[in-house]
Amino acid sequence: MRSLIIEPTAKTPKVIMNSDINVFEIVGRSIPEDSVGFYRKVLDWVDEYAKNPNAHTNFKFQLEYFNTSSSKCLLDLFRKLEKMYKNGHDVVITWHYDADDEDMEETGEDYKALLEVPFELVSI
Amino acid sequence: MTYSYYKNMQVNNIIFVYQGEVTAELVSSILHMMENKLDGDGEDKKIKKKVFNVMVECLQNVYHHLDTLEVSVDDTEVNDRTALLMIGKEEKDYYVITGNHVLNERVAALRSRLEKVNSCDKNELKNLYQSILNDGELSEKGTAGLGMIDIARKSGQKLGYDFHPVSDKYSFFSLEAKIARY
Numbered sequence: 001m002r003s004l005i006i007e008p009t010a011k012t013p014k015v016i017m018n019s020d021i022n023v024f025e026i027v028g029r030s031i032p033e034d035s036v037g038f039y040r041k042v043l044d045w046v047d048e049y050a051k052n053p054n055a056h057t058n059f060k061f062q063l064e065y066f067n068t069s070s071s072k073c074l075l076d077l078f079r080k081l082e083k084m085y086k087n088g089h090d091v092v093i094t095w096h097y098d099a100d101d102e103d104m105e106e107t108g109e110d111y112k113a114l115l116e117v118p119f120e121l122v123s124i
Numbered sequence: 125m126t127y128s129y130y131k132n133m134q135v136n137n138i139i140f141v142y143q144g145e146v147t148a149e150l151v152s153s154i155l156h157m158m159e160n161k162l163d164g165d166g167e168d169k170k171i172k173k174k175v176f177n178v179m180v181e182c183l184q185n186v187y188h189h190l191d192t193l194e195v196s197v198d199d200t201e202v203n204d205r206t207a208l209l210m211i212g213k214e215e216k217d218y219y220v221i222t223g224n225h226v227l228n229e230r231v232a233a234l235r236s237r238l239e240k241v242n243s244c245d246k247n248e249l250k251n252l253y254q255s256i257l258n259d260g261e262l263s264e265k266g267t268a269g270l271g272m273i274d275i276a277r278k279s280g281q282k283l284g285y286d287f288h289p290v291s292d293k294y295s296f297f298s299l300e301a302k303i304a305r306y
Contacts, residue, residue, distance in 0.1 A: 010152060031155075031180050033148045033187060065173070067180050068270035075257055100170055103177065103278060110250070114258050
């Protein structure tokens with residue numbers, strides 16, 4: 001399927017959704033005023049992808065900053081991945097955070113507690 | 125005159141103060157400027173991140189939630205969407221202060237939310253955050269009701285707030301968040 005690539009800005013992360021090379025990444029900052037508008041494209045893409053996913057899907061998140069309106073959008077995204085997992089697909093979410101960023105580690109733990117999909121915290 | 129402004133800001137440890145209309149572009153500019161300032165001051169990375177996070181939430185909170193003040197100027201009704209934004213650095217803390225008009229009918233709900241947040245310890249804030257994140261729907265403004273909780277969690281201190289009655293319709297709401305420098 002067609003890839004979704006979004007270049008990063010001061011307020012939005014770099015997004016790579018490429019099923020051909022099996023790379024799914026959201027990296028950078030996610031602090032837009034209109035998070036719903038930004039994530040709609042990503043959520044729509046994942047809906048399409050979920051219809052016929054790869055044998056193994058690893059979704060990588062590596063966020064430096066994110067605001068609370070993004071946090072709800074991310075949960076919506078995680079829920080879609082959780083659903084794929086529950087439908088029998090091999091899905092893993094990896095949450096990368098700076099080793100000294102306790103807040104980002106804690107946020108990862110918040111999500112992990114709410115989700116029933118493999119969710120790995122990776123300290124970098 | 126200019127010197128007295130300068131001295132006043134200096135003794136009050138004010139890095140930045142803005143009074144005027146709050147737009148998304150303005151919020152971006154302030155964040156960019158403050159990030160450079162924190163980098164330039166060689167601030168500890170952890171503290172810098174906390175300050176930046178609290179600034180984002182405080183400024184976007186004003187951007188999303190300020191109530192337009194209807195004022196008449198020369199018998200013409202105009203919409204006033206101005207607010208006060210202030211950032212300072214004291215010996216022990218950074219602080220972020222915002223001030224904006226809210227409709228009096230919203231004051232009780234805001235006050236009770238702030239009282240609730242301030243009554244929580246670290247763990248209770250975590251639980252509250254998780255439960256609202258999980259249950260809460262996004263408002264039409266794309267906010268999730270998580271802002272105050274997030275500010276309190278990152279701040280690690282109680283939030284300061286005040287509602288100053290302005291008229292029978294409006295109050296001036298101020299919010300102060302502090303971030304310890306060490």
